[in-house]
Amino acid sequence: MQQKSELPEGWKSVSLGELVQPSKEKIEPSENPNLKYVGLEHIESHKCQIKGYGFSVDIKSTKTMFHRGDVLYGKLRPYLNKVCVPNFDGVCSTDILVFNATSNLNNYYLMRFLSTPNVVDYASNNSSGVQLPRINFQKLSSYTVPLPPLSEQHRIVSAIEALFARLDATNEKLDRVQEILKKFRESVLAAACEGRLTEVWREENQGIEFKVDILDSIDLGSSVDxxxxxxxxxxxxxxxxxxxxxxxxxxxxxxxxxxxxLVNYDTSYPYLRAGNLKNGTVEGEILYLQQNDYNQISKYTISSSDVYITIVGACIGDSGIVPEEYDGANLTENAAKVCDLHGVFNQYLALVFRSKIIQDQIQNQTAGGHPTLKDGVCFGPPARLLGDR
Structure with missing residues (x-):
C-alpha cells in the first residue's frame, strides 16, 4: 500500500497517469533497419544504464519507438522495475514502457523515482500472470508521484548523481581493498607454508632439539611433480x-x-553440503537427514579432528575444520575428508590446503567445464605439510 507523507512547500501530488502516458509510437523493423534495439535484458537496473543492445534488422515484429532522453521501464518479470534513460534513439521490446520527455518533468527525476523501493514493491505486488507476471500501466498509473517544481527536480537529480558517483567511487575502492586483502592472505599463507613466518621464532629457539622422528619416517617417494x-x-x-x-x-x-x-528441522543428523563448507568452517543453513536416510549413509561422517576439502563446483579446493557441534555430521559426496592424521596438526593442514601451492595443484587436476577433482588425485601430488615439531 502506498504511504503518504507531507510534501515540502511548492510540491504537489499527482498520479503517474496524470504526469506521463506510455508512448504509442510504433515502427516496423524494415522502416529503419539501422535503429538500435533494446530488450529487457539490456537494461542494467542497479545503474539505470543500458549495457548492450541489438539491431532492429534482426527483429521481425513491430516494436515501440523511443527517443534520446525518454524513460524506459521494464514491466515484465524477471525484468520488472528495470529502468533507464537512453542517450540514443531506437526501438524496444513491447514489454518496456516508454515515457516521453515533457516540459514540466525532468525524466531523470522520473527514472530515479521509479527505482525507489516503494514503487518497486508496489509494482511487484500488483503484477499479474502465472509464468511471467507483468504490471499493466492502468495499475501503475494510479501511483502517486511527489512532484517538485522543475528547477528543484534539476537540483535533486544533480544531487543524486553526485552522491551516486561518490558511492561508485567508494565501491571501486572497496573492490581494490578486497583484492589487496586476498593477495595479503595468500602471501601470509605462502610465508607460513614456506617457513618464513616462523623464521624469527626458529632463530630464537636454535638450542631446542626438535622431534623429527615422525618426519623422518615419512617418505616422499619418487614423483616427477x-x-x-x-x-x-x-x-x-x-x-x-x-x-x-x-x-x-x-x-x-x-x-x-x-x-x-533433506529437512530443515533438527533430526540430530546434520548433513553438510558443499555450500556449507566455506572460509575454513561451516556456514549457512544446515539441513538434516531423516532416520531412514541416515541409516543408509551413517558411515560417511566427518570429525572435528579431520580436514575437509571440497572437490566439485565453483568453490573447489575450499578446506577447513568442522566445529565441534558438527562432529560426526554426514558429509556430501562433493567433498572429501583427510582423516586419521599423524605427524601434522589438522588446522595447519587446512591452512596449507588453502595456500597457493596446493591450490595450483588442485587447479591442475580439475577437469571439465564444471570443475571436479578426478578421483581425488589432487591428494597424490606432494603437499608441503609439516613444519617444525
Whole structure:
C-alpha cells in the first residue's frame, strides 16, 4: 500500500497517469533497419544504464519507438522495475514502457523515482500472470508521484548523481581493498607454508632439539611433480616434504539415495553440503537427514579432528575444520575428508590446503567445464605439510 507523507512547500501530488502516458509510437523493423534495439535484458537496473543492445534488422515484429532522453521501464518479470534513460534513439521490446520527455518533468527525476523501493514493491505486488507476471500501466498509473517544481527536480537529480558517483567511487575502492586483502592472505599463507613466518621464532629457539622422528619416517617417494615443486622452494632444515596420503587417509562423502529429501528441522543428523563448507568452517543453513536416510549413509561422517576439502563446483579446493557441534555430521559426496592424521596438526593442514601451492595443484587436476577433482588425485601430488615439531 502506498504511504503518504507531507510534501515540502511548492510540491504537489499527482498520479503517474496524470504526469506521463506510455508512448504509442510504433515502427516496423524494415522502416529503419539501422535503429538500435533494446530488450529487457539490456537494461542494467542497479545503474539505470543500458549495457548492450541489438539491431532492429534482426527483429521481425513491430516494436515501440523511443527517443534520446525518454524513460524506459521494464514491466515484465524477471525484468520488472528495470529502468533507464537512453542517450540514443531506437526501438524496444513491447514489454518496456516508454515515457516521453515533457516540459514540466525532468525524466531523470522520473527514472530515479521509479527505482525507489516503494514503487518497486508496489509494482511487484500488483503484477499479474502465472509464468511471467507483468504490471499493466492502468495499475501503475494510479501511483502517486511527489512532484517538485522543475528547477528543484534539476537540483535533486544533480544531487543524486553526485552522491551516486561518490558511492561508485567508494565501491571501486572497496573492490581494490578486497583484492589487496586476498593477495595479503595468500602471501601470509605462502610465508607460513614456506617457513618464513616462523623464521624469527626458529632463530630464537636454535638450542631446542626438535622431534623429527615422525618426519623422518615419512617418505616422499619418487614423483616427477614432487621434484619440480621441491626445486621451487628452500624449506628450513627442520622441515620435510611429504604427500597427503603419507600423513592421513583420504575418504569421500556420500550422495543421498534417490528419492531422499533433506529437512530443515533438527533430526540430530546434520548433513553438510558443499555450500556449507566455506572460509575454513561451516556456514549457512544446515539441513538434516531423516532416520531412514541416515541409516543408509551413517558411515560417511566427518570429525572435528579431520580436514575437509571440497572437490566439485565453483568453490573447489575450499578446506577447513568442522566445529565441534558438527562432529560426526554426514558429509556430501562433493567433498572429501583427510582423516586419521599423524605427524601434522589438522588446522595447519587446512591452512596449507588453502595456500597457493596446493591450490595450483588442485587447479591442475580439475577437469571439465564444471570443475571436479578426478578421483581425488589432487591428494597424490606432494603437499608441503609439516613444519617444525
Amino acid at each position: 614432487s621434484e619440480v615443486i621441491i626445486d621451487e622452494f628452500n624449506l628450513p632444515d627442520t622441515w620435510k616434504w611429504t604427500t597427503v596420503d603419507s600423513i592421513g587417509h583420504v575418504k569421500g562423502g556420500k550422495r543421498l539415495q534417490k528419492g531422499s529429501n
